[in-house]
Amino acid sequence: xxxxxSEEQEMLQETIRxxxxxxxxxxxxxxxxxxxxxxxxxxxxALAEMGIAGLIVPEEHGGAxxxxxxxxxxAEVLGEYAIPGPFLGHALAIRGVMLAGSAEQQAxxxxxxxxxxxxxxxxxxxxxxxxxxxxxxxxxxxxRLTGEKTIVSHAGIADRILVGLDAGGLxxxxxxxxxxxxxxxxxxxxxxxxxxxxxxxxxxxxxxxGGGNAWQLVETAAVLLAADAFGAATKLIDIDVAYxxxxxQFGQPIAQFxxxxxxxxxxxxxxxxxxxxxxxxAHCQDAIxxxxxxxxxxxxxxxxxRAMNAARESVELHGGYGxxxxxxxxxxxxxxxxxxxxxxxxxxxxxxxxxLGEY
Amino acid sequence: MDLEYSAEHxxxxxxxxxxxxxxxxxxxxxxxxxxxxEQIFRKRGIEAGYVYRAVPKQYGGSEQPQDAxxxxxxxxEFYAAGAPRDLMSQGAGLMVPTLLEFxxxxxxxRWIPPAxxxxxxxxxxxxxxxxxxxxxxxxxxxxxxxxxWVLNGQKIWTSSAQRAHMMxxxxxxxxxxxxxxxxxxxxxxMDAEGIEVRPLREMSGGYEFNEVFFDDVRVPVENTVGKRxxxxxxxxxxxxxxxxxxxxxxxxREAFSDLLDLARSRKINGVPANEDPGxxxxxxxxxxxxxxxxxxNMRQFTAANKGKMLEVMxxxxxxxxxxxxxxxMIMKCAYDLLGGDGILAPTESELxxxxxxxxSTGWVLQYVFSMGPAIAGGASNIQRNIIGERxxxxxxxxxxxx
Ligand SMILES: Cc1cc2nc3c(=O)[nH]c(=O)nc-3n(C[C@H](O)[C@H](O)[C@H](O)COP(=O)(O)OP(=O)(O)OC[C@H]3O[C@@H](n4cnc5c(N)ncnc54)[C@H](O)[C@@H]3O)c2cc1C
Numbered sequence: 039x040x041x042x043x044s045e046e047q048e049m050l051q052e053t054i055r056x057x058x059x060x061x062x063x064x065x066x067x068x069x070x071x072x073x074x075x076x077x078x079x080x081x082x083x084a085l086a087e088m089g090i091a092g093l094i095v096p097e098e099h100g101g102a103x104x105x106x107x108x109x110x111x112x113a114e115v116l117g118e119y120a121i122p123g124p125f126l127g128h129a130l131a132i133r134g135v136m137l138a139g140s141a142e143q144q145a146x147x148x149x150x151x152x153x154x155x156x157x158x159x160x161x162x163x164x165x166x167x168x169x170x171x172x173x174x175x176x177x178x179x180x181x182r183l184t185g186e187k188t189i190v191s192h193a194g195i196a197d198r199i200l201v202g203l204d205a206g207g208l209x210x211x212x213x214x215x216x217x218x219x220x221x222x223x224x225x226x227x228x229x230x231x232x233x234x235x236x237x238x239x240x241x242x243x244x245x246x247x248g249g250g251n252a253w254q255l256v257e258t259a260a261v262l263l264a265a266d267a268f269g270a271a272t273k274l275i276d277i278d279v280a281y282x283x284x285x286x287q288f289g290q291p292i293a294q295f296x297x298x299x300x301x302x303x304x305x306x307x308x309x310x311x312x313x314x315x316x317x318x319x320a321h322c323q324d325a326i327x328x329x330x331x332x333x334x335x336x337x338x339x340x341x342x343x344r345a346m347n348a349a350r351e352s353v354e355l356h357g358g359y360g361x362x363x364x365x366x367x368x369x370x371x372x373x374x375x376x377x378x379x380x381x382x383x384x385x386x387x388x389x390x391x392x393x394l395g396e397y
Numbered sequence: 398m399d400l401e402y403s404a405e406h407x408x409x410x411x412x413x414x415x416x417x418x419x420x421x422x423x424x425x426x427x428x429x430x431x432x433x434x435e436q437i438f439r440k441r442g443i444e445a446g447y448v449y450r451a452v453p454k455q456y457g458g459s460e461q462p463q464d465a466x467x468x469x470x471x472x473x474e475f476y477a478a479g480a481p482r483d484l485m486s487q488g489a490g491l492m493v494p495t496l497l498e499f500x501x502x503x504x505x506x507r508w509i510p511p512a513x514x515x516x517x518x519x520x521x522x523x524x525x526x527x528x529x530x531x532x533x534x535x536x537x538x539x540x541x542x543x544x545x546w547v548l549n550g551q552k553i554w555t556s557s558a559q560r561a562h563m564m565x566x567x568x569x570x571x572x573x574x575x576x577x578x579x580x581x582x583x584x585x586x587m588d589a590e591g592i593e594v595r596p597l598r599e600m601s602g603g604y605e606f607n608e609v610f611f612d613d614v615r616v617p618v619e620n621t622v623g624k625r626x627x628x629x630x631x632x633x634x635x636x637x638x639x640x641x642x643x644x645x646x647x648x649x650r651e652a653f654s655d656l657l658d659l660a661r662s663r664k665i666n667g668v669p670a671n672e673d674p675g676x677x678x679x680x681x682x683x684x685x686x687x688x689x690x691x692x693x694n695m696r697q698f699t700a701a702n703k704g705k706m707l708e709v710m711x712x713x714x715x716x717x718x719x720x721x722x723x724x725x726m727i728m729k730c731a732y733d734l735l736g737g738d739g740i741l742a743p744t745e746s747e748l749x750x751x752x753x754x755x756x757s758t759g760w761v762l763q764y765v766f767s768m769g770p771a772i773a774g775g776a777s778n779i780q781r782n783i784i785g786e787r788x789x790x791x792x793x794x795x796x797x798x799x
Contacts, residue, residue, distance in 0.1 A: 039406065039466050040399045041692075041699040107398060279789050294792045296778075299785035306784055307715040311693030315685075318692045321398050333688075340685030388681035389674065397657060397671045397680060 041314070043111070051111050053088065058119035064366055067120055067229075071369050076122045076231040077195050085123065086154025095132055099148035106133075106258065110265040110320035117269030120373050122229035124192035126262060127159030131200040133258045134160060138208045138245035147210065151198075159196040161187035161235050162256060162381065169381045171206040171252035176237065178209050182217070183242035186234065189380055193220050193233035201242065206252035209242040216240065227376040229369065257331055258323060259381050260338035264316045267377035270370045271309045271345035274352040277367060278302055281356055298355065305351055308344045316341060332394040339387035342378035349374045406466050413474045416445055420480040435481035436515060447471050448483055449513055452493065457510035465702040476647045487556065488512035488519030492565040495582070495635040499623040508563070508584065522552040522566025522585070522609060523632070529554075530779050532567075533576045533629060537611065539568035539583060541625075544618045546570075546583060548591075548611040554773075558594045558607040561587050567628045574626065582628035584620040591615075601765045603748035646691040648753075649720065652727045652763075653687045655755050656680065656734075663734045670734055679730060686723045690716075711788045718780040721770040728764040735760055 043051075061081060062070075070078055085091065094109050095101020102108075109129055116125055128151065135147050150156040163169045164176065164187055176185025183201060193199065193213065201209045211218065217240030225232035279302060282293035292298050319337035322330040349371040353360040360367055378384065402410065419441065421427060422434050429437070442448035443459045450468065452458020461467075475482040483489060489512050496505050511517035528535040537550030548568060558564065564585040571579030587594070591614040596604040623631045660671040660680060670676050693712050700709040732739045735757055743762035747754055754762060771777045785791040 039402050039469075039699070040703075041695045042398065042703065042705075044398070275789070279791065282791065291792060293785075294794070296782070296794060299791050299794070300778065300781045302789055302791065303781035303784035306711070306788060307719050307781075311712050311715060311719060312689050313712075314692035314696040315689045317398070317696070318688075321400070325398075326400065336681075336685050336688050339681065340689060343682075343685075384682075385678055388678040388685075391681040391684060392677035395657075395681070395684065397660065397677050 041317070043317075047108060047111055050108060051115050054085075054090070054112060054115045055118070057084065057088065058115060058121055062119055062121055067122070067369060068366070070122045071120075071228045074228045074231065075195075076192060076227075076229050077124060078122060081121065082123050082154060082157070085121075085125070090125065091128060091154030092132070092148070092152025094129070094136065095148050095152040096136075096144075099144060100152035101132075101148065105320075105324040106261070107317065107320040107324055110261055110316055113262045113265035114269035114316070117266030117373060117377070118273045120229050120270065120273075120369050124157050124159060124195060126230065126259075126266070127191040127193075127196065128154075128157055129262060130160035130162075130255060130259055131158035131198065134200040134208050134251070134255050135210070135245065137251040137254055138247045139210075140246040143210070143243070143245060143247070147198075156197040157192070157195060158198040158200060159190055159192050160200045160202075160255070160259070161190040161193070162202040162252075162259070163187065163189050169256070169386075171202060171256065174202050174206075174252070175204050176201055176209075177204050178207075178242050178244050181241060181243075182239040183209055183211060183237040184239055186236045188234045189223070189225075189232045190235045191230050191232055191380075193235050194222060194231065199235065201237070202252050202255070203244070206250050208245045208252060208255070210245060211237065211240050211242045225376065227372040229373060230376055232376075253331065254323075256381060257334035260334040260387065261316060261319045261323065263377040263380060264319065264334075264337040264341040267342045267345035267374050268309065268312060268316050270373045270377070271305075271341075271348040274348050274367065274370050275302065275305055275309065277370075278305070278352050278355050285357075301351055301355060305348045309348055312337075312341050312344060332391060335387050335391045335394060338382065339384040339391060342374065343384040345374045346378050402466070402470070406470060409467055410470045410474065413447060413471055416442075416447065417474060417478040417480055420478055432515075439481050439484065440514070442475075442480075442482065443513075447475070449489075452497070452509065452513065456497075456505050457513045465698060469698060473647065484513065484515045486512075486515070486519065487521045488517065488563070488565075491521060491635055492519050492584075495565070495622060495631060498634060499582075499631050501619075503619070504584070504622065517562045518557065518560050520555050520558040520561035520564045520587070520609075522555055522558075522564040524554045525551060526553050530776055533580070535567055535569060535580065537566070537568050538572070539570045539581055539616075541570070541618065542615075546581075546616045546618060546620070548583075548585065548614040548616060550611055552609040552611075554597070554606050555594075555609050556606045556773075558587065558609050559596060559604070563587060564609070565622070567632055570625055570628075577629045579626050580628035580632075581625050582622040582631045583616055584622065585614065585616050589614050589616065600768070601743060601748060601762055603743075605751075646694045649687055649690060649723060649727075651753065652724060653683065655753070656683070656727050656731050659731055659734050659755065659760065663736065676734070683723070683726050683730060686719075686726060690719055690723055693719075711784075714780070714784050714788050717770075717775070718777045718784070721767075721777060724770065725767045728760070728767040731760045732764040739764075 089102040092101030093104050097103040132151050151158050196213050199211045199213050201211055203209055217238040219236040221234045223232045223234055282298050283291050285292050315337045319333040322333040352367045356365055359365050420438055439448055446459040446461050449458035450461040454460040493509050493512055525535050525537055539546045539548050567580050568583055570581040591612040593610040595608045597606050663670040665673040697709040697713055738757040741758050743758045747759055747762050
């Protein structure tokens, strides 16, 4: 019985933390944020060299062969530093191929993704509310894909797209091929821009390893979004603490006012214990499949909801400055907005929790 | 991460389950009063090594090597079977660890065994009318007269003092010393001359806590725990024990499952409440908190087990206030589910039995009771000071130091 991280896992997080601190400090983050591309090839290459791009890809296909928990731990740190880049979509595409690709397809597709030389993303949601596999309508007939997907992260720079199909199937599409129309949606989280992607008879390869894996993929997304939001929220609390110690009013640091101290304590009490929630949800996907769906559901709803609240309080705690574009809080605020709204809101996941829990 | 139990621990779980087939008691024993049955079973638990594992045999414990996983298995299994486990009353939970750490040999032999069996009930005499959160300002006086302490003054909010044989309390022995010095930790027989216990009626309607008045009460000097004037440090040291006692998340899980049952049995606008979309979400939101608390607890437990307590100090500081809030959320939801029945007062018999009761009025009582933990044992705002200051390194509050 061991519900804790291994030394390797702690080291993995420390390594990326160190990297993020050096390579993407707030000044650099700000530059990237203002540019709005949500991508820095140098940053992505460096992450790929650290093995992040292919973290869960089996070693025989050039990856690090790690588990979903490891992937979630990476997502946490990337959220903590609001690192721009195609990690989320890329990781989901890989997960989809591993869930639904035949052995041959995996051998063909995964190596280029594992070393980050190709960037992939995942196109799941359709319309503003159709995020569940049951509601998907994109379909492949005679090797051609038709349909429209929305909120596809980093589609603008992706080489390949994993697409969720009607009846829960998954297909693999070359982004640069014919019949793929990509439109920037102007997403609010400028570290992770989002696109609408229309498939007009685009050549597609259906993943053959069995349908019905789409929910598992959506649940993986839920866990990664929760982990990202958790990382972002813990960072916001640190930012709040630093600001509260430094900002003086009435001749003393505002941190000395109990209203401020208690706000921080409340946010901490909301967020810190939830670390265990995303750990568990990720671990279930690795080792306790029976509980994976419900754990993912609870984690996505609870963490993104509490994180959004922490973000809102963090803005307020910074006073007028908090409301400015200049204040760093907004970058995490918007990061959490995406984590919360992509692929189901807390309310929607709570309804799913109720269904899975047989309320 | 590995949530499977080792073969050794799995075997241990089987052993515990086998032992638990002895509860409820059968035959003639089943006809004894409940309290006696519990005593009998607890005694067997001590002999088998499942109860009071940290307490040495000579003081009535079962003195087992430390194994947090076994402890956890025992808690889980005893809880699932509804079997009486460690009596975690004020005496066994707070006074005993204090004595184990600071008591003389004689004190340990005399006071610990009866506190464990429940033969002797203890109450905690800390709070005073003018000293609650600011406990170190307490005034209840202890004056040394020969080889006896003479106590004068008043304690308040003393839970179960009306049934207690003994009190462990804090008294001011050096009136001129600084606030945190000059406090002495004393063991006081409740039948001593000059003690008067007056019940206070709680908002629930019941009588569980009291005022205790001292009028020239004489206590032998050998009832001093630790050194004279060191009571504050001693009580703090055991507070650390108390905080380190990682709570039992099973009761929260149980309350949640009762809540779900309640939702299934009530109606909202003519439809079963568990089918109402708003109610489903509200309960699912509570499930988020319950799971978080349970899993955080498991993380803390694992860390403690590996000797990495420092890594989880922060979530540990959060346990009390988080747990209090979550239980209140559960009870509040239940109260709302009761609809108009939520205005019914608890019955006399419910007031006598604390805890889990799933009748309508039982739920009302649980809702009212859920207010207590936000005050008792360090009010929630005081906990938030601790989290802010020790957890996040924020500056100390403006507090009068004298
Ligand atoms: C059910 C129950 C059982 C109890 N059992 C016992 C018992 O057996 N033995 C015993 O000794 N005591 C017992 N108590 C007493 C309990 O420990 C005190 O009530 C508690 O410490 C608060 O003290 P107080 O009531 O004087 O409130 P106060 O200290 O007057 O607090 C009033 C309010 O002010 C807030 N406050 C005070 N100081 C600060 C600060 N510095 N910063 C922010 N907020 C502050 C508090 O949070 C609270 O909300 C019990 C209480 C309850 C409710």
